Amino acid sequence: MSHRVGVVGATGAVGSTLLEVLAERQFPVSEVRAFASERSAGKKVPFADGELACVSLSDESIQDLDVVLSSAGGSISSEWAPRFVQAGAVVVDNTSFWRMHPEVPLVIPEINPDAASDHNGLIANPNCSTMQLMIALGPIHRDIGIERIVISTYQSVSGTGQRAIEELRDQTHAILHEQEPATPAVYPHRIAFNVLPQVETFKDGDDYTTEERKLMAETRKILGDADESIGISATCARVPVYVGHSQSVNIQTRSELSPEDARALIGGADGALVVDAPGEGVYPTASDVAGRDEVLVGRIRRDPSHPRCLNLWIVGDNLRKGAATNAVQVAELLAERDLIRVPAGAAALAA
Numbered sequence: 001m002s003h004r005v006g007v008v009g010a011t012g013a014v015g016s017t018l019l020e021v022l023a024e025r026q027f028p029v030s031e032v033r034a035f036a037s038e039r040s041a042g043k044k045v046p047f048a049d050g051e052l053a054c055v056s057l058s059d060e061s062i063q064d065l066d067v068v069l070s071s072a073g074g075s076i077s078s079e080w081a082p083r084f085v086q087a088g089a090v091v092v093d094n095t096s097f098w099r100m101h102p103e104v105p106l107v108i109p110e111i112n113p114d115a116a117s118d119h120n121g122l123i124a125n126p127n128c129s130t131m132q133l134m135i136a137l138g139p140i141h142r143d144i145g146i147e148r149i150v151i152s153t154y155q156s157v158s159g160t161g162q163r164a165i166e167e168l169r170d171q172t173h174a175i176l177h178e179q180e181p182a183t184p185a186v187y188p189h190r191i192a193f194n195v196l197p198q199v200e201t202f203k204d205g206d207d208y209t210t211e212e213r214k215l216m217a218e219t220r221k222i223l224g225d226a227d228e229s230i231g232i233s234a235t236c237a238r239v240p241v242y243v244g245h246s247q248s249v250n251i252q253t254r255s256e257l258s259p260e261d262a263r264a265l266i267g268g269a270d271g272a273l274v275v276d277a278p279g280e281g282v283y284p285t286a287s288d289v290a291g292r293d294e295v296l297v298g299r300i301r302r303d304p305s306h307p308r309c310l311n312l313w314i315v316g317d318n319l320r321k322g323a324a325t326n327a328v329q330v331a332e333l334l335a336e337r338d339l340i341r342v343p344a345g346a347a348a349l350a351a
């Protein structure tokens with residue numbers, strides 16, 4: 001059965017990858033409608049062997065769709081996702097706006113596919129950092145149990161979007177040509193040849209950033225840890241890499257787990273690949289993972305300071321598995337389970 005699919009934010013870093021992945025995975029479509037802002041109305045974006053002309057969001061343009069994959073930012077999703085649902089489409093939303101809403105499932109098909117069954121027309125895609133962390137740790141938590149996670153991230157600029165990619169490129173170009181780069185517009189400091197211990201914002205006087213809070217809260221929601229029995233502590237940093245987030249992760253398991261058994265568990269998990277022969281220079285890097293859907297895991301080793309702790313290095317493509325690929329997999333899951341329909345009587349979601 002073919003579906004009428006809307007892609008919101010089609011000119012953006014995630015939206016353009018969504019169009020790429022939809023075509024690559026041959027999601028059955030009878031129509032694809034590309035939405036962007038009014039600025040881009042009529043602009044052509046590539047899809048499969050052809051192009052689509054972007055349209056802007058309006059009461060008329062959102063009608064007659066079955067599935068909408070949305071990535072135009074939280075404020076757009078807060079307003080338009082419920083309107084798409086009211087118009088009869090199931091929305092898979094990439095923004096952070098709906099992720100922690102109690103009536104919105106937060107789904108990674110390899111980890112918690114059954115959560116999708118309860119949808120009310122809207123399903124959220126986790127944050128890119130949470131996604132790769134869960135692909136690697138999900139099987140360990142399921143089989144052994146995890147008590148505590150301490151994570152430091154090294155996140156690429158494409159995680160912020162198209163303008164941040166351009167800012168890194170322009171600053172790097174200026175510095176390499178011995179010119180003064182323009183004042184940063186996207187990040188609070190220069191990102192070229194620098195590392196920023198800030199991903200997103202410090203909201204309402206919090207000393208953790210919104211990205212760090214999302215990583216901690218979403219991990220608990222996906223693992224079903226409502227009583228907060230898992231300790232999680234996160235520090236997120238932005239690095240001058242175009243695509244691919246890297247993470248240094250320390251886990252404390254409920255019972256002892258050897259690095260060999262951890263490798264076997266992760267290696268057997270859907271969506272993960274162990275790349276781990278450090279003595280031969282074999283470990284995952286951001287440039288290895290860019291353009292791939294698997295989450296790569298290496299440097300799996302004992303933490304000498306605790307018998308139930310391991311260290312790992314986890315790398316994922318934030319635009320693909322971290323966003324677009326997962327959204328398309330969710331659409332595939334919905335299609336497989338005959339869930340591409342807004343349940344009768346679904347109440348309009350309130351933010």
Ligand SMILES: NC(=O)c1ccc[n+]([C@@H]2O[C@H](COP(=O)([O-])OP(=O)(O)OC[C@H]3O[C@@H](n4cnc5c(N)ncnc54)[C@H](OP(=O)(O)O)[C@@H]3O)[C@@H](O)[C@H]2O)c1
Pocket residue numbers: 008009010011012013014015035036037038039040056057071072073074076094095096126127128158159160161162163318319322323
């Ligand atoms: N980048 C990642 O790795 C990643 C991962 C997971 C989730 N996300 C989330 O996905 C969302 C998009 O991220 P991105 O990185 O793709 O950002 P981006 O490159 O800045 O793209 C933003 C997109 O939203 C569109 N847009 C802006 N205002 C609009 C409006 N009024 N109506 C319709 N479309 C509008 C833009 O269209 P114009 O070109 O016309 O302005 C553009 O297509 C964000 O919420 C982000 O948090 C991103």
